[in-house]
Structures are given as structure tokens and as C-alpha cells.
Amino acid sequence: MMQIQQLSLSRGDKRLFAELSMQAKAGEVVVILGPNGAGKSTLLLALAGLHAADSGDVRYHGTSMAACSKHELAQLIAWQGELPPTEFGLTVRQRLELAANATSATAADIDVALTHMQLQALAGRSLGALSSGERQRAEIAAVMVRDCPVLLLDEPTAHLDMRHQVDCLKLIRREARHGRLVFSVLHDLQHAAAVADTVVLLDGKGGICVGKALEMLTAERLAPVFGVSLQGSGRDLRPLYREYDEEA
Amino acid sequence: MNIRENPWLLLPVLLAASLLVGGLALGMGEHWINPLSPGDDMASRIVWELRWPRILTAFAVGGLLALAGAWFQVLLGNPLAEPYVLGVAGSAAVGAISAMALFPDAAWVMSIGAFIGAWVGIAVVLAFAHLGTARLLLAGVVLAAFWGAVLMLLIALLPERGVVRAYAWMMGDLSNSLLPGWSLLLAWAVALACGLLLSLSLDKLLLGEKHAEALGVDVYRLRRQLLLLASAVTAIAVTAAGTIGFVGLVVPHLMRLLFGSLHRSVLIASAFGGGLLLIMADSAARMVIAPAELPVGVLTAMIGVPVFLWLLLRRTS
Amino acid sequence: MSQHLPEVFDARNCSVLVSCMHGAKLSSVMTLIQKLKYLWVLLPGLCLASPAWAGERILALAPHACEILYAIGAGEDVVGAVSYCDYPQAVLALPRVGSYERINVEAALALEPTMAIVMDESIPGASKLRDLGVKVVASYPRRVDEVLTEICRIGAETGHQKQADALAEALQQRLDKLKAPPGGPQQASVFYEIWAEPLLTAGKSSFIDDVLHRMGLRNVFGDVALEAPRVNVEAVIAARPDVVVIPSENRDVAERQAFWQKWLGQDVRVIAVNPDLMHRPGPRLLDGMEDLYQQLSQGQTFEH
Numbered sequence: 048m049m050q051i052q053q054l055s056l057s058r059g060d061k062r063l064f065a066e067l068s069m070q071a072k073a074g075e076v077v078v079i080l081g082p083n084g085a086g087k088s089t090l091l092l093a094l095a096g097l098h099a100a101d102s103g104d105v106r107y108h109g110t111s112m113a114a115c116s117k118h119e120l121a122q123l124i125a126w127q128g129e130l131p132p133t134e135f136g137l138t139v140r141q142r143l144e145l146a147a148n149a150t151s152a153t154a155a156d157i158d159v160a161l162t163h164m165q166l167q168a169l170a171g172r173s174l175g176a177l178s179s180g181e182r183q184r185a186e187i188a189a190v191m192v193r194d195c196p197v198l199l200l201d202e203p204t205a206h207l208d209m210r211h212q213v214d215c216l217k218l219i220r221r222e223a224r225h226g227r228l229v230f231s232v233l234h235d236l237q238h239a240a241a242v243a244d245t246v247v248l249l250d251g252k253g254g255i256c257v258g259k260a261l262e263m264l265t266a267e268r269l270a271p272v273f274g275v276s277l278q279g280s281g282r283d284l285r286p287l288y289r290e291y292d293e294e295a
Numbered sequence: 296m297n298i299r300e301n302p303w304l305l306l307p308v309l310l311a312a313s314l315l316v317g318g319l320a321l322g323m324g325e326h327w328i329n330p331l332s333p334g335d336d337m338a339s340r341i342v343w344e345l346r347w348p349r350i351l352t353a354f355a356v357g358g359l360l361a362l363a364g365a366w367f368q369v370l371l372g373n374p375l376a377e378p379y380v381l382g383v384a385g386s387a388a389v390g391a392i393s394a395m396a397l398f399p400d401a402a403w404v405m406s407i408g409a410f411i412g413a414w415v416g417i418a419v420v421l422a423f424a425h426l427g428t429a430r431l432l433l434a435g436v437v438l439a440a441f442w443g444a445v446l447m448l449l450i451a452l453l454p455e456r457g458v459v460r461a462y463a464w465m466m467g468d469l470s471n472s473l474l475p476g477w478s479l480l481l482a483w484a485v486a487l488a489c490g491l492l493l494s495l496s497l498d499k500l501l502l503g504e505k506h507a508e509a510l511g512v513d514v515y516r517l518r519r520q521l522l523l524l525a526s527a528v529t530a531i532a533v534t535a536a537g538t539i540g541f542v543g544l545v546v547p548h549l550m551r552l553l554f555g556s557l558h559r560s561v562l563i564a565s566a567f568g569g570g571l572l573l574i575m576a577d578s579a580a581r582m583v584i585a586p587a588e589l590p591v592g593v594l595t596a597m598i599g600v601p602v603f604l605w606l607l608l609r610r611t612s
Numbered sequence: 613m614s615q616h617l618p619e620v621f622d623a624r625n626c627s628v629l630v631s632c633m634h635g636a637k638l639s640s641v642m643t644l645i646q647k648l649k650y651l652w653v654l655l656p657g658l659c660l661a662s663p664a665w666a667g668e669r670i671l672a673l674a675p676h677a678c679e680i681l682y683a684i685g686a687g688e689d690v691v692g693a694v695s696y697c698d699y700p701q702a703v704l705a706l707p708r709v710g711s712y713e714r715i716n717v718e719a720a721l722a723l724e725p726t727m728a729i730v731m732d733e734s735i736p737g738a739s740k741l742r743d744l745g746v747k748v749v750a751s752y753p754r755r756v757d758e759v760l761t762e763i764c765r766i767g768a769e770t771g772h773q774k775q776a777d778a779l780a781e782a783l784q785q786r787l788d789k790l791k792a793p794p795g796g797p798q799q800a801s802v803f804y805e806i807w808a809e810p811l812l813t814a815g816k817s818s819f820i821d822d823v824l825h826r827m828g829l830r831n832v833f834g835d836v837a838l839e840a841p842r843v844n845v846e847a848v849i850a851a852r853p854d855v856v857v858i859p860s861e862n863r864d865v866a867e868r869q870a871f872w873q874k875w876l877g878q879d880v881r882v883i884a885v886n887p888d889l890m891h892r893p894g895p896r897l898l899d900g901m902e903d904l905y906q907q908l909s910q911g912q913t914f915e916h
Binding site: 092095096097116117118120121122124125126128129131132134135136137138141142145146148149173 | 556
């Protein structure tokens with residue numbers, strides 16, 4: 048059970064939003080939506096304990112995360128963010144071993160994750176020799192290996208081809224079914240609709256809206272936030288690409 | 296067991312070779328009679344008082360520089376980082392040459408000056424430790440330029456024969472270390488041990504600071520520890536032998552190419568590999584234009600660069 | 613063209629004019645400066661017309677040049693010097709215009725020189741001085757013989773030929789005496805320790821090598837084709853010198869003596885010399901050589 052209490056965040060000098068309060072429980076998938084720069088990634092970093100909040104608190108099972116050591120947080124939370132640098136030539140397997148080391152995952156767990164993300168053939172390759180999509184799969188595998196109760200995913204489907212996007216979304220659902228709490232930043236409304244139980248909408252002007260996925264994923268709510276015309280609803284919600292042609 | 300898998304086998308060979316080469320041709324016999332125990336004759340005194348100290352100094356200094364290079368590269372997330380990148384060598388040189396100018400009669404003040412200078416440089420850098428990696432690097436590069444300017448000022452003010460000495464010191468000199476070889480070897484061992492204790496955190500730092508922190512590393516503390524450790528090691532190396540370029544930059548990369556990126560192997564390999572490279576370079580420096588010597592820094596680059604480029608080409612193809 | 617100019621327009625008179633004009637309008641000062649510039653171009657013509665002109669104003673831009681000028685009676689004409697010009701005593705009072713390898717052109721010109729003696733014509737500032745009408749003479753003796761010929765040449769350039777020739781003659785005689793052994797074979801082999809840490813010595817092309825050679829001594833590193841080769845203790849042991857010569861400046865001679873006796877045996881002689889005499893290619897070189905000769909010959913004979 049995670050409780051976010053009146054959380055206010057800034058990035059640099061810019062206040063992103065103030066006093067976000069919400070709760071999420073194990074087995075739930077929370078999707079964070081919003082335009083660029085609204086603070087979605089910063090929110091994930093704050094939940095991971097990697098970004099200091101201006102005020103407010105994040106509690107997990109009643110324990111304030113601010114009171115936890117880095118080591119304790121690493122047991123609790125697995126974070127997937129930007130692709131790590133490749134200058135020093137770590138291999139895919141070494142990358143997963145470093146992730147596994149933070150918890151008590153075994154070599155067998157690593158093999159399972161590699162297999163699941165179809166990385167067995169690339170296990171000995173250095174990260175720098177992979178495509179962005181392959182590196183992204185390695186990052187998702189690294190999160191899988193961690194076996195933490197809370198997963199924080201920052202655009203997990205970025206760089207992935209369609210098949211791996213689908214696999215990734217299935218994986219999110221599966222991890223939630225296994226009792227993990229998943230927060231994920233997503234940009235694709237259909238992806239959001241496919242996995243979300245709850246949606247956190249950041250409007251980029253400091254406004255926050257939290258609600259059930261079905262209620263949140265509607266053209267009326269999202270169109271003004273993103274500044275595009277939308278049609279349909281739920282899993283069929285999609286932008287209207289031909290708007291200008293039709294107007295003409 | 297072959298050399299590829301166990302390059303350490305080269306160590307005794309190189310040690311023996313380095314003991315055998317020198318200004319005086321000492322026969323094998325003389326070495327085999329007293330290879331490890333001091334005697335009273337000239338040959339044994341040359342081996343014990345001239346060659347062993349110099350080999351130990353070369354080995355320890357080379358290892359320390361390579362370790363510092365490996366640390367700075369991870370700390371700054373930059374493969375181009377080397378032990379002198381944050382200006383520690385510059386401030387050490389300023390210290391050494393100021394000491395030389397103030398007390399021209401005593402040779403040993405240069406080493407003390409270098410040590411004090413190095414720590415002044417470290418103290419200044421530490422004030423920037425809380426900044427992000429990019430700004431720390433920038434601050435270091437600017438500081439290095441500053442120390443370089445102070446150095447040029449000092450050299451412009453120095454008497455002409457002092458300049459010769461200052462240049463010689465800056466090009467590296469293993470023959471006149473104030474610090475005895477065994478103490479350098481001790482520093483080498485302590486540095487390697489500290490490095491190995493941190494090696495897992497260092498590996499995680501390869502993924503970037505955020506990822507390392509997410510994997511349970513206290514990055515702020517680690518960065519301070521690393522900065523202090525790498526700077527201290529650089530200060531010791533500079534104090535012992537002046538500035539010897541290139542070892543700290545290339546040996547860690549060389550070892551990554553040979554043994555992979557994980558720090559347990561990189562650090563052990565660098566500590567030994569840097570030492571071996573410097574022993575080789577120093578032996579060559581004594582032989583190439585014998586009876587005269589070349590500055591050892593020249594040879595480290597001349598031996599290291601071709602080896603490194605060859606490995607680089609072979610690995611990419 | 614120069615005959616149209618009144619003789620009062622030498623450099624000193626110009627400066628008097630300038631100082632008179634301080635209160636004048638800017639435009640007239642500018643015009644005057646332009647005229648003066650014009651005069652600067654003409655000055656060398658004046659100088660060349662009368663080489664032995666008593667009004668020569670000389671910049672001695674190297675320590676040895678300074679010593680030569682004073683030794684040949686041209687000391688009166690020296691108006692400026694550079695760092696390390698420290699002999700004779702009178703030099704210490706002269707204004708400094710930089711170092712032997714870098715001239716401060718403005719400071720040099722402020723002394724209104726007519727001639728500058730430099731080590732090397734390619735140093736920064738030398739060509740500027742020449743462009744501005746100062747006669748630049750390069751003097752860098754690299755061998756003992758060249759010290760004597762340079763003395764004569766500087767004498768000729770500055771109008772003190774007679775004294776210079778006499779000095780060179782006297783030095784030559786002293787030099788010739790050094791060749792004769794004072795009482796036994798003098799072919800000692802010498803290790804000349806220019807610097808202790810790192811160990812630097814004099815190589816084949818060095819001035820010191822020639823000095824030792826002229827005294828009939830053998831420089832043990834005389835065949836190394838470098839000016840100041842870096843060597844190590846072993847190389848010195850292998851070279852087996854009879855004598856170690858140490859320039860005394862900034863060195864603990866007793867400590868060096870103990871050091872070399874430890875490595876070269878108790879028989880080795882360690883002799884301290886004054887580097888200002890031995891390294892400077894000026895008239896006091898013979899003092900330095902005679903001192904070394906004296907020390908060498910004090911009850912000593914050398915065997916091979």
C-alpha cells in the first residue's frame with residue numbers, strides 16, 4: 048500500500064505541481080499521463096527516492112520513504128528510467144547482474160528475464176553494441192530481475208517494436224497480477240488504456256487529476272490537456288490526425 | 296596456463312629483465328648469486344640500492360596512476376579522464392617548484408612541496424564535489440588551466456638553471472624518489488584494497504548516478520570517497536615521481552579491453568598493468584640512448600599508444 | 613638624406629623635446645611623435661656613419677655580453693641589462709628590460725638605445741628593436757675560442773677595438789698556459805655534474821665539454837650527442853671518472869662528495885667550481901678554468 052501525501056515537486060527553479068495526494072495498492076497499475084515537461088518522470092524519481100520533494104511525504108506500508116536508507120529503498124523499488132551510458136562497455140548479462148545484486152536474485156532469475164525479453168543471444172554483447180530497442184529490453188529485463196514489490200517504469204515501451212511493446216504491456220499486467228504495484232509513464236493512449244487501473248493526469252500547468260482509468264481516458268478530459276482533438280473513448284480513444292484536411 | 300589468460304606471468308620476467316638492464320652490464324651470475332639478499336660488493340649494491348628501489352618506485356607509481364585513472368574515469372563518467380584531469384598534477388608542480396625556488400639548496404623540499412601542492416589542489420577540487428559530474432569536470436579543467444598559468448609564471452621568474460630542474464621534474468623522474476619504494480608499495484596495496492571494497496558500487500556507477508542510486512548506492516558519499524581516494528593516490532604518485540602522463544589514461548582502458556568492465560578485474564589488472572608498463576617504460580628510458588636517459592614519460596606514451604591502438608582496432612573489427 | 617639633419621637630433625635630445633611638450637596640445641604632440649618616428653628610421657644611418665661614436669647607448673641583453681662590455685671599457689655606454697646580469701658591481705644599478713630570452717621592447721626603447729647585444733636574434737623583441745632602428749648584434753659563443761673572437765667582435769662593433777684585442781690577447785695567453793701540464797699527466801676523466809636531481813651532465817655539443825677539452829681533460833660523457841644529457845648513477849659508475857666537478861650553486865657539496873665517494877670509491881676527487889665563471893662565455897671564464905686547473909693540480913697526478 049503506497050500513500051502519497053501532499054507531494055509538491057520542482058525541477059530546478061520550476062514548480063511542477065503541488066500537493067499531490069493519492070493512494071495505490073498492490074496489484075494496481077497506475078499510469079501517469081501528461082504533456083512534455085509536466086513532471087511525469089520527476090514524479091517517478093520522487094517515488095523512487097531519487098529526487099527530493101519540496102514538501103509532502105511518500106509512505107509505503109506506513110513507513111516514510113524519506114526515512115529509508117538507499118539500500119532499503121533498493122529492496123523495495125525497482126526503477127526504470129533513461130538508458131544507461133555505454134562508454135565503459137558493460138555487457139547485457141553484467142547489466143542484469145548489477146540489477147540482481149541489489150536484491151537477492153539468482154543467475155536463474157537472470158536467465159528467465161533474458162529469455163522473457165528475448166535477449167539470450169545478446170547476453171554477452173556490450174550495451175554499446177545494441178540498438179536502442181535492445182537496450183530498452185535489457186532495462187525492462189533488469190527491472191524484472193529485481194523482484195521488488197513496487198515497479199516504477201518511465202516510458203517502458205519507448206524504442207520498442209510493436210511486438211515488444213505488446214510483450215511489455217502484457218508484462219506490466221502480469222507483474223500487477225502477481226501482486227506488485229506498478230507506476231508507469233506512458234504516452235500512447237491505447238497503451239494506457241490497455242494496462243491502467245488508475246490514471247494520474249498532469250496538465251503541465253500545475254494541475255493534477257487522479258481517477259479510475261475508464262473515467263479519465265475520455266476525449267473531454269484529455270483533449271484540453273494535450274491540445275489535440277481526440278475521438279472515441281476507452282481503448283478506442285485516439286487523436287484525430289486528419290482534422291485540418293477535413294476542416295478544409 | 297597461457298599469457299593471454301594469465302598476463303601476471305609477465306611480472307617476474309619483466310622484473311628480471313629490468314634488474315638486468317642498466318648502465319653497468321652485470322652478468323647473470325652476479326644476479327643468481329645474490330638475487331634476493333644484499334651483499335657488499337659493487338654489483339650487489341647497484342642491484343639493491345639503485346635498481347630495486349627504482350623498479351619498486353616504477354611499479355608502485357604506475358599502479359597508483361592507473362588506479363587513479365580508472366577511478367576518475369568512472370567518477371566523471373568520462374573515458375577521457377586521467378589522474379591529472381582535475382588539476383592535481385598542476386598544483387603539485389606549482390608546490391614543487393615554489394619549494395625549489397624558496398629553498399634551492401635542499402633537493403628533498405621539492406617532494407614536500409609537491410605533496411603540499413597536490414593537497415591544496417585536492418582541497419580546492421573537493422569544494423566542487425557537490426556539483427554534478429559535468430560541472431565538476433569543468434571546474435577541474437579550469438583549475439588545471441589556472442595551475443598551468445601559475446606554473447608558467449613561476450618558470451618565467453625562476454633562474455635559468457632552476458628551469459632545467461623544473462622541466463625535468465615535470466617530465467617525470469623515478470630515480471630520485473623521496474618516498475622509499477616499500478612505502479609506495481604499501482600505498483599501492485592500500486589503494487588497491489580500498490578500490491576493491493568499492494568495486495561493486497563502482498560497477499553500479501557505470502550505469503549512471505541515478506541508476507546507481509536506484510540500485511542502493513549512496514552516490515553522494517561514493518563520489519566524495521572516490522574523489523578523495525583518487526586524488527590522494529595521484530598526490531602520492533606525483534610526489535614520488537613528478538608527472539608521468541599517459542599511464543593513468545590508457546592502462547584502465549587497456550585493461551577493460553582485455554578483462555571486461557567490472558571493477559574487480561579492472562582495478563586489479565590496472566594496479567599490476569600500470570606498474571608493469573612503467574617498469575617497461577623506465578627500463579627502455581634507461582637503454583634507448585644509453586648512457587644518457589630519456590624522461591620516462593616519453594616512453595610510457597611511445598610504448599602504450601601503439602599497444603592500445605592495436606587492441607582498439609582488433610576489438611572493433 | 614642624413615646630412616640635412618642637425619646633429620643635435622640624437623636620441624637623448626629627442627626625449628628632452630618630448631618632455632618639454634607635455635603641456636602642448638594633443639595634435640601638436642602627435643605631429644611631433646610622427647616626426648620622431650621618422651627620426652628613428654634615420655638613426656641607424658647616423659650610427660653606421662660613425663661606428664666609434666662615443667654616444668653609443670648599448671643594451672646588454674645577456675650576462676656574458678654585459679661582462680664583456682665592461683671588460684673592454686664600454687661599460688660607460690651600457691644603459692640597460694637583463695636578469696642575471698650581475699657582474700661587475702656597476703651592472704646591478706642598471707635598469708632591467710626583461711630576460712636573455714624575452715625582451716620588454718617598450719622598456720628597452722625607453723632607454724633610447726642605439727645598439728642591443730642579444731644571445732639570439734630570434735628571441736621575441738629583437739626584430740622589433742631592429743625595425744625601430746636599434747642595431748641588433750647577436751653574440752652567443754658556444755666554444756672557448758669563440759669567447760675570444762666575440763670579445764674582439766663586440767669591441768669592433770662598439771668602438772673599443774683596441775681594449776678588446778688586448779683583452780683577447782691576454783686571455784689567449786692564459787689559455788695557452790692551461791694546456792701545459794703543471795706537473796704530471798693531466799688526462800683526467802671528468803664527470804661534470806650540471807645538476808644532481810635529476811642527474812644532468814654536459815654532452816658533446818656543450819660549452820662545458822669544450823672548456824674541459826681545452827684544459828686537456830676528458831669529459832666522460834663527451835660522446836653523447838646531447839647538450840645536457842640526463843644520466844643515471846650506474847652510467848657514471850660505468851664511465852669511471854677520476855674527478856667529479858660540481859658547480860657549487862644550490863648544492864650541498866659535502867653531501868655530493870659523500871655520495872660520489874660511496875659509488876665511485878674513496879679515491880674519486882670531487883671539485884666544486886663557480887658556475888658563473890665556468891658556464892658563462894665571458895671574460896671571467898679563464899678565472900674559472902684556472903681555478904679548476906689549480907684544484908686539479910694540487911699535489912695530484914692521475915693515472916689511467
